[in-house]
Amino acid sequence: MVFDKNFATKRIGFIGAGKMAKAMIQGFLKSGVVANQIIASTRTVESKVRVEKEFGIAATTCNNEVASLSDVIFICVKPTNVQNACDDIVAGLTYQELQTKIVISAAAGVPRVLVSDWLQNLPTTFTMMPNLPVSVNEGAIALYGSKIKQHFLTEVTQLLSKLGKVYQVESEVELAYMVGIAGSAPAYYYAMVEAIEQAAKHYALTNVNVSEVVRQTTRGTLTLLAEQAFDASYLKDMVASSGGTTREALNVIEEQHIGDSLHDAMEAAVLKTMKQLSYHLSQSNKPKVATEPC
Template structure:
């Protein structure tokens, strides 16, 4: 990355994952710094990645080209209001906080008479902690082509980074991939429990389920056809797989998934409205 310095405001798990990804890509420790009010967090992330840390957010952002807001949504307003008077022209703000819109960030970060800052809003998911994540990114009108590249490289350090043309689609990203890992965990739970009821020892049922999930994900990502075709190829007429698939569909599986994602998207929009006040 060509930026002279990247500052992380907040040094929690997601910040640590992003920093680790950047370091793995060859970004020097001297180009990264982080601030956190917790001394233990500062000590941990400094020891793990060799970066400079600060108790003061304002001090951390001085001279930084990219500022990553990695704090909880509930404290974002206070953090932004604190940072506003210390921002410099040309700095890129990258927010990875769920439910905080660009409009809210612009309002909190803009000083009277100053232009709104360049902001990229991101929705990563928890597999980013293993550098297997996926993020939806949206840039406001102030973000330059170079800053888009910087944001993409930042989130790309922990997985796939996909750009959105409309900010409202962040709610859909939240429903599909932001909350998505929990849906798969629920299926893993259910399959493990069902396997145990069929007579398998619980540890065997769990290992069978987990390896099947991993193998299916690898097949889907490596294939040049979509999931429906992959499903068709493994579903023999009148076979065991077809019996299970028909049972899923008779229970309204597809409609239930759609209802669940709609509920998640609605809740994402509601939280954005509540947190943006």
């Protein structure tokens, strides 16, 4: 299977329709992928109806159906459910049919080699780390896959580029690093904005919405950082003149070691992912539970 450049006729399937799957679906639809190219599976009939209503796509409670109807299959379930998802994919396809599919797991900490093994050593198996801004086509997406099938790696990169910037990493360890750097990172920013908004509420303004001021400041600050070829430290110093009010504020931030807290937060995310990698590798030799097709 070789994708046409615009992916105009290919079906994209999601096994699992949680927060990240929904963010990706939203991003694909914003990018121009039409709703009838997308199908997702959910655990219940109620969630199936909600997904169909929210996005206008097809949904099902049967993972086999997603596998059968899709050219690219995203596995977006909890790490502990990835093997069952793979078993469902295999159960719904012949070996020849399986070889025509591309499968991409978005479950943090589940090694690509295991996903491939669970899919009868399917060579077109990838693991990825998206982050929430994929919903607005501004995601930072780490992608890991075998370069033996380089053209498939190129095609998957082209598809995921609809959701943001794709970074091809060289190992599962690098993918784990990307969890701390980008996958979990939106929450760090949101936590900081939340804290600033809470602090700003102490300063009442008659005709101004303080939260709107904070968000506009955040938007402008991050846009400036993204669009200028300056280091964050340089931009910080542009705002903070010696002896000024911003320098006074930064003194408090530095005294309270907020930078150390962010470093520790990133390290915690990476270590959690590394532990998941070790755990899943340790469980890989245990017998599988048989899966019945829908």
